[in-house]
Amino acid sequence: MLFNPVVAQLTLRATLGRRRAILFALPAVILIALTLILRASHPGNGTNWPDHVLGDFGFSVLLPFTALVIGTGVLGAEIDDGSAIHLLATPIHRRTIIVTKFAVAAALTMVFAAVPELIAGLLAPGSRGLGFALFIGALAGAVIYSAVFVMASVLTTRAIMIGLLYVLVWEALLANVVGGARILSIAHYSLGIANAIHPDANLQAGLTLSTSVILGIVATVGAIIIATRSLSAFALKGDPT
Amino acid sequence: MTAIELTGVSRWYGNVVAVNDITMSIGPGVTGLLGPNGAGKSTILHMIAGFLAPSKGELTVEGTATWQNPEIYRKLGLVPERDSVYAFLTGEEFVRATAKLHKMPNVETAVRNAIDMTDMAEAQDRKISTYSKGMRQRIKVAAALVHDPEILLLDEPFNGMDPRQRLHMMDLLDRLGAEGRVILFSSHILEEVEKLSGTIQVMVAGRLAASGDFRAIRRLMTSRPHVFHVRTSDDRALAAALVGRPYTTAVEFTDKNGLQVRTDDFGKFCAQIAVLTREGGITLRELLPTDESLESVFGYLVASQPSSQGN
Numbered sequence: 001m002l003f004n005p006v007v008a009q010l011t012l013r014a015t016l017g018r019r020r021a022i023l024f025a026l027p028a029v030i031l032i033a034l035t036l037i038l039r040a041s042h043p044g045n046g047t048n049w050p051d052h053v054l055g056d057f058g059f060s061v062l063l064p065f066t067a068l069v070i071g072t073g074v075l076g077a078e079i080d081d082g083s084a085i086h087l088l089a090t091p092i093h094r095r096t097i098i099v100t101k102f103a104v105a106a107a108l109t110m111v112f113a114a115v116p117e118l119i120a121g122l123l124a125p126g127s128r129g130l131g132f133a134l135f136i137g138a139l140a141g142a143v144i145y146s147a148v149f150v151m152a153s154v155l156t157t158r159a160i161m162i163g164l165l166y167v168l169v170w171e172a173l174l175a176n177v178v179g180g181a182r183i184l185s186i187a188h189y190s191l192g193i194a195n196a197i198h199p200d201a202n203l204q205a206g207l208t209l210s211t212s213v214i215l216g217i218v219a220t221v222g223a224i225i226i227a228t229r230s231l232s233a234f235a236l237k238g239d240p241t
Numbered sequence: 242m243t244a245i246e247l248t249g250v251s252r253w254y255g256n257v258v259a260v261n262d263i264t265m266s267i268g269p270g271v272t273g274l275l276g277p278n279g280a281g282k283s284t285i286l287h288m289i290a291g292f293l294a295p296s297k298g299e300l301t302v303e304g305t306a307t308w309q310n311p312e313i314y315r316k317l318g319l320v321p322e323r324d325s326v327y328a329f330l331t332g333e334e335f336v337r338a339t340a341k342l343h344k345m346p347n348v349e350t351a352v353r354n355a356i357d358m359t360d361m362a363e364a365q366d367r368k369i370s371t372y373s374k375g376m377r378q379r380i381k382v383a384a385a386l387v388h389d390p391e392i393l394l395l396d397e398p399f400n401g402m403d404p405r406q407r408l409h410m411m412d413l414l415d416r417l418g419a420e421g422r423v424i425l426f427s428s429h430i431l432e433e434v435e436k437l438s439g440t441i442q443v444m445v446a447g448r449l450a451a452s453g454d455f456r457a458i459r460r461l462m463t464s465r466p467h468v469f470h471v472r473t474s475d476d477r478a479l480a481a482a483l484v485g486r487p488y489t490t491a492v493e494f495t496d497k498n499g500l501q502v503r504t505d506d507f508g509k510f511c512a513q514i515a516v517l518t519r520e521g522g523i524t525l526r527e528l529l530p531t532d533e534s535l536e537s538v539f540g541y542l543v544a545s546q547p548s549s550q551g552n
Contacts, residue, residue, distance in 0.1 A: 006341045010327060017329045082325035086335075086384060089290065089319045090342040091311050232309050236283075236292040236321075 004092055007100040011074050015108060024066045024108075028116035031058050035120040043125060050124035051202040054134050058117045059194070060187060063141050064167040066113040067105075071149025072159040074101045074108075075231075080157060085236065094231045098150065098224055105146035114138035129198045137194030144186045144216045147223035154230045175206070182206040189216040243268050244392055244423040245289055250298035252284050259284045261447040262298070267425055271418035273434035273455070274427040276444035282427035283322060285444070286396050289425070290319045302392060315343070318385035322396035322427075324377055328370035332361055332380045335369060336387050343388035355387040360409055374401030379410070386417075393417060395426040399433050411437050466490065467507050472499035472527035473518060482517045499527065 015021065034057070038049050075097075078084035087097065117138045121131010152159040167187075175185040182188040188205065192212025195205035207215070245267040252260040260281040274282045287293040288300055291307035291314075300307060307313045327335055337352050345351040356365050359379045364372065369380060378398060385393060395414075399407050414437060418424045428434050434441050434455065441458060443451040451458045473479050480500055483489045488506035495501050504510040518525045 004342075006338055010330075010338060013329055014327065082321070082323040083327055085292070085319070085321050085323070086326060086339065086381075087342070088292070088311075089314050089317075089321075089385075090339065091314045091344075092342055093311060233294075234292065235294065236287045 002096055002099045003103060004096050004100050007087065007092065007097055008104050010087070011101055011104045012108075014077065015070065015074055015104070024069045024112050027062045027066060028112050031062055031116050031120050032123070035123045039123060039125060047125065048202070050121075050127035050130065051200065054117060054121055054124065054127060054131060055203055058113075058120055059134055059138065059141075059190070060172065062116065063109070063113045063138050063190070064145060064171065064187060067109045067142060067145030068149055068160065068163040068167065070108045070112070071105045071146045072153040072163060074105045074153075075150055076153025076157075076159050079153065079234075084234075088231075088234060094234075095224075095228045098154075098227045098231055102147050102150045102224060102227075105150055106143045109142035109146055110139055114142055130200055133194040133198030133200075136197055137190040137192075140193050140212075140216055141186060141190030144189060144220050147220040147227075148186065151223040151227040151230070154227045154234075176204070179206060183215065186216070186219065188212070189219070244303055245425065246299075246301045247285075247289075248299045250285075250288065250295045250300050252281075252288060252293065252296050258447055260288070263444075263449050265442055265449060265452060267423060267440075267442075269418070269421045269423050270440065271414055271424045271426070271438045273438035273441040274425060274444060275429070275431065275434045275441050276427075276450075277429050279446075280429075280444040281447040282429075282444055283396055284447075286319075286394050286425070286427055290317065290394050292319075314390075315388070316390055317392045317394065318388065318390035320378070320381045320385045320393070320395040320398055322400065324374065324401075326369050326377060326381060326384075329368065331366050331368055332356070332372070332376075332383070333365040335380060336365075336383045339384040340387045345388060351387050351389070354389075355383040358386060358413060359383040375403055375406040378402060379406070382410070382413070390422070392423040393425070395424070397428060398426050399428065399430070407433075465507075466503060466505050467510070468531045469502045469504070469510070470495070470499055470527065470529045470531050471502055471514070471525070474524035474526065475521070476500050478521050479518065479523050482521055486513065486517075488513070501531070 031053070035053055038053060042049055075084065078087065114135055118131055118135035121127050121134060124131065149159065149163055152162055156162060170181060171185045171187045174181040175188055188207050189212040191203055191205040192207035192209055195203050196209035243266040247263050247265050250260060250263045251258065263285065274285060276282050284293065288295055289302065289307060291310055294308045302313055302317060305313060307317075327338075330338065333352065333356065336355050337348060340348045340351045356362055359382050361376070361379050361383055364376055369377060372380065378401060382395070382398070398410060398414075402410060414424050414426065426437075438455055440453065441451075441455050442449060443458060451461065471479065476494065476499060480492045480494070483492050483502060488504050488509045489502060490505050491503035493501045502510070514525070514528065
């Protein structure tokens with residue numbers, strides 16, 4: 001079995017119980033609050049602020065950072081504090097642990113990033129189509145980001161820093177300047193999907209739907225396989241003299 | 242029957258050798274893995290538990306290699322040294338979750354047995370974050386026992402326990418060993434091992450310094466050369482008396498007042514020093530062993546290899 005409900009329950013309680021749950025709930029609240037404030041101050045269909053709020057903030061900031069905090073935390077936090085050993089000293093297959101952790105991370109990212117994006121899209125004037133497209137794109141992004149960030153947390157103890165560099169340098173900078181960098185940008189996979197549902201020049205999608213879907217699947221499956229292999233070789237440090 | 246078998250096992254981290262060419266067999270009963278900090282005890286336990294690959298050699302638990310083999314945890318329980326547990330759970334929830342992860346057919350009974358065995362019934366509904374270090378240790382043991390393993394590995398299990406908890410844990414491990422389980426625990430405290438185990442494996446600087454029956458190794462430890470600092474009312478008279486005795490190997494006047502006496506028979510020296518001073522009319526003011534650290538005891542065992550092998 002690929003999914004273990006006990007592992008999922010432990011992961012959910014560990015993730016939502018920590019104080020940093022506030023950290024990933026806060027941006028979602030800000031997105032919705034910002035939408036409400038702008039709707040009140042700039043009403044009407046002719047305004048273009050929804051593109052910036054939903055696209056630039058909701059999609060390019062809220063989604064990757066929420067996925068980063070959750071994805072690196074679901075297993076990485078247990079590895080860092082040593083409690084993962086209680087999970088690993090059971091006959092549960094490592095693949096099951098990774099898939100379950102990934103599923104929980106993806107689901108939580110959807111709740112805290114994709115759903116707020118949909119709510120904001122519904123609240124913003126004349127943006128229902130865009131909001132829905134970005135919601136679908138964010139669902140896909142939540143899945144791909146989660147797989148990659150869970151993998152990073154198994155491979156390195158500096159997953160958050162590496163994730164931040166990836167989001168800020170690769171995705172926000174390089175992928176917007178160098179066309180080829182988009183091939184390795186999860187944000188562009190998600191944008192490619194959103195743009196296919198609701199074409200919008202302001203989204204600046206650089207990949208087609210088929211490319212986005214194929215690369216997204218390759219990244220997700222590849223990350224899960226690498227994470228499983230790495231967790232299978234999980235080693236405790238002894239006491240070298 | 243031998244449950245745990247290590248043959249020529251070494252483990253190194255870069256240029257640092259943590260465990261060097263260890264060969265040992267561990268069967269049912271309680272076995273203590275004794276050695277000073279940094280001796281390689283945890284490395285050995287981690288390798289046996291499948292959380293570290295040997296760099297060289299062969300390591301099996303009941304004939305099966307443990308590295309990258311999660312199936313081994315059906316018959317093996319591990320109590321790690323690190324204090325980290327799921328602190329947001331209650332003790333009972335933690336043990337129950339572990340029972341479910343082991344897919345126990347009767348979770349309720351397994352949880353009850355493990356909690357009763359470790360005397361944690363009273364505190365089972367409290368969050369682990371409120372537990373003392375000793376209680377955390379016991380709930381970890383409960384979780385490690387919940388699937389009724391044949392082999393239980395414990396890394397420094399008495400750390401942080403008060404004397405009553407320590408005795409309770411010793412009694413529990415003793416019972417588990419008497420039931421025919423393989424109990425292997427590490428410790429750097431000689432007295433803990435002495436009280437609990439019939440068999441010990443002494444490790445020093447990554448090597449197996451002595452192995453076998455505890456009493457034989459204890460004898461070896463006490464018959465090693467000892468050095469005492471002695472201060473009396475007449476050091477020269479006592480030095481003259483000591484030089485003529487067969488158990489004295491060296492006498493030296495120290496910079497401070499007093500003598501440094503080296504003996505190869507701890508028991509005779511301790512018995513005779515009182516007689517010699519009384520007969521010579523000398524007042525004994527100070528008698529101090531100067532090399533009683535565990536490191537020096539272990540160091541002697543290493544130096545006396547391979548003749549120190551007890552089995």
